[in-house]
Amino acid sequence: xxxxxxxxxxxxxxxxxxxxxxxxxxxxxxxxxxxxxxxxxxxxxxxxxxxxxxxxxxxxxxxxxxxxxxxxxxxxxxxxxxxxxxxxxxxxxxxxxxxxxxxxxxxxxxxxxxxxxxxxxxxxxxxxxxxxxxxxxxxxxxxxxxxxxxxxxxxxxxxxxxxxxxxxxxxxxxxxxxxxxxxxx
Amino acid sequence: xxxxxxxxxxxxxxxxxxxxxxxxxxxxxxxxxxxxxxxxxxxxxxxxxxxxxxxxxxxxxxxxxxxxxxxxxxxxxxxxxxxxxxxxxxxxxxxxxxxxxxxxxxxxxxxxxxxxxxxxxxxxxxxxxxxxxxxxxxxxxxxxxxxxxxxxxxxxxxxxxxxxxxxxxxxxxxxxxxxxxxxxxxxxxxxxxxxxxxxxxxxxxxxxxxx
Numbered sequence: 001x002x003x004x005x006x007x008x009x010x011x012x013x014x015x016x017x018x019x020x021x022x023x024x025x026x027x028x029x030x031x032x033x034x035x036x037x038x039x040x041x042x043x044x045x046x047x048x049x050x051x052x053x054x055x056x057x058x059x060x061x062x063x064x065x066x067x068x069x070x071x072x073x074x075x076x077x078x079x080x081x082x083x084x085x086x087x088x089x090x091x092x093x094x095x096x097x098x099x100x101x102x103x104x105x106x107x108x109x110x111x112x113x114x115x116x117x118x119x120x121x122x123x124x125x126x127x128x129x130x131x132x133x134x135x136x137x138x139x140x141x142x143x144x145x146x147x148x149x150x151x152x153x154x155x156x157x158x159x160x161x162x163x164x165x166x167x168x169x170x171x172x173x174x175x176x177x178x179x180x181x182x183x184x185x
Numbered sequence: 186x187x188x189x190x191x192x193x194x195x196x197x198x199x200x201x202x203x204x205x206x207x208x209x210x211x212x213x214x215x216x217x218x219x220x221x222x223x224x225x226x227x228x229x230x231x232x233x234x235x236x237x238x239x240x241x242x243x244x245x246x247x248x249x250x251x252x253x254x255x256x257x258x259x260x261x262x263x264x265x266x267x268x269x270x271x272x273x274x275x276x277x278x279x280x281x282x283x284x285x286x287x288x289x290x291x292x293x294x295x296x297x298x299x300x301x302x303x304x305x306x307x308x309x310x311x312x313x314x315x316x317x318x319x320x321x322x323x324x325x326x327x328x329x330x331x332x333x334x335x336x337x338x339x340x341x342x343x344x345x346x347x348x349x350x351x352x353x354x355x356x357x358x359x360x361x362x363x364x365x366x367x368x369x370x371x372x373x374x375x376x377x378x379x380x381x382x383x384x385x386x387x388x389x390x391x392x393x394x395x396x
Contacts, residue, residue, distance in 0.1 A: 102306075106196055110299035111277070112229075159257055165302040166251050171309025175248075178326035179255040182334055 016084045017091075021072055023180040024082065025143070027090060028071035032136070033160045034097045036128035037104055041097070048096045054089045075138050091177050098168035105165040109158075125161070126152045189217050191317065193310040195303035197228040200311060202240075210318070217317045227304065230294040233282065241322050242269045244308050248324050250278070251305045256329050257337045 019027065035041035042061065049058050058064040067086050069078045082090070098105065107113055108121055130148060137144045147156065167176035193200045200223065207218025223240050225233040250262040250271040263270030263281075270281040278301050280294040296304065312321050335343065 102302075103196070106299045106302065109297065109302065110197075111297040112197075112299075162298050162302075163255055165298065166255050166305065168302070169306050169309050170313045171248075171305070174326045175252050175255055178252065178328055181328040182256050183328065183331045 017087050017177055017181055018081055018084055019087050019180055020184065022184050023182075024071050025073050027087075027094070027180060028068050028074070030094055030160060030163060031068060031090070031097075032132050033125075033129060033157075033164060034094065034101065036125055036132055037101050037161075037164075038097070044097060044100065045093055048093045048100075049089075052089070052092055052096065054093070057086055057089045073137050073141050073144055075136055077138070088177075091180070092173055094164075095167055095169070095172045095176060098164040098172065102165065102168045105161055105168065108161050109165055122157070123152055126154075126157055129157065187214065188221070189215060189316075191217065191311075191314065193307040193314075195306050197300045198303040198307050199226045200224070200307040201226075202311060202317060204317075204319075207318070212318050215316055217319065220319060225304075225307070227294060227296070227300060231292065233292075237319075239268060242267070244312070244324065245269075245322055246271050247280075247301075247305055247308060251301065252326055253329070253333075254301075256334065258329065258333055259337070260333075 031045070034045070038044055045064065046058075046061055049055065049064065058067065066078065067082060067090065068074070069076055070080065070082050071077065108118065108125065110118075133144060133148065139145065139148070147154075150156065163176070163179075166172065167179075187205055188203060189205065190201060190203045202217060202220060203222045204217035204220040206212035206214060206216045210218055212218040220237045220240070223234060223237075225243075227233075246263045246267075246269045253260055253262070259273045261270065261272045266283060268283050268285065270283075272279045272281060274295065276297075278296045278298075280296060282292045282294070284291070311317060
């Protein structure tokens with residue numbers, strides 16, 4: 001598990017990663033995917049926050065929710081950018097959550113699982129993610145409309161699940177951070 | 186026995202390393218400072234083993250490949266005759282292994298996304314294990330250059346905007362050429378009305394009432 005190597009919240013070695021608009025959208029969407037995979041995902045995120053020693057950054061669920069609301073696609077969005085420490089904390093929480101959900105991610109991505117079972121699993125995750133998006137995102141945004149109007153087998157959901165699987169674990173933090181800092185093409 | 190063996194297990198992959206502590210470097214009894222052997226078992230494929238440099242080559246290829254996939258970039262890592270190469274193969278990934286010995290045929294292992302994730306987690310676990318005191322190749326994860334990311338956008342989508350822009354410019358230029366030019370007429374001075382270019386200036390010595 002990642003917690004053994006978790007640095008303290010005020011670790012000066014934290015990289016100065018300030019995310020742009022697209023990266024904030026992607027990070028929040030990945031956290032939303034975690035919630036669609038884990039029905040108790042909100043509570044689990046709080047648990048991960050405490051486990052990683054990030055209580056000073058996110059003392060309660062409201063503070064965590066407020067940081068996630070920097071996503072411009074949210075229904076109730078907040079202006080401004082996340083600080084580098086907050087960004088790093090969210091990335092690490094996401095990687096711990098992905099690590100915890102790894103068996104489920106593996107099942108979804110494996111081609112050795114029975115085809116019908118895999119199809120039903122994807123349909124379930126897809127439906128949960130759509131419900132969460134409809135509940136929390138601004139439905140007038142083009143990106144949200146495109147996602148909700150896409151086919152259930154849309155490659156975007158697979159890419160989200162694959163991202164979580166490849167970012168899970170201790171080595172995933174650096175990889176995910178670098179990928180979030182990619183420039184917008 | 187001083188020989189140590191550590192195992193990193195995932196659902197479809199198992200990586201095992203064996204070695205000895207390097208007492209000259211001050212390692213503890215449980216540490217591995219000299220790698221003597223490693224084995225990688227991927228479900229559905231033959232067991233791999235080799236020297237330390239082969240394991241390092243595997244790390245240098247698999248970890249950057251995964252980094253690219255995280256950004257949605259589908260590209261091979263490694264050259265054709267390199268000992269290890271990762272190649273995208275449809276929805277799957279192919280791990281090509283070429284032995285340094287000419288009598289050993291090259292080996293290809295097909296991996297799905299789940300197996301790729303398992304493999305990279307095994308390598309991550311080994312690199313992060315404090316008991317294995319080996320200096321692994323440094324792999325820095327940096328944001329990708331813009332040109333790499335552009336490749337993930339379909340060619341038609343990439344070309345639509347410049348093609349539309351170019352077509353619009355051409356159409357407007359052709360329309361502009363088709364418009365008739367107005368005839369240029371030389372100005373004709375009228376004979377009757379002579380224009381006195383000089384502005385009448387009153388004599389400053391004159392009084393207001395005399396003007």
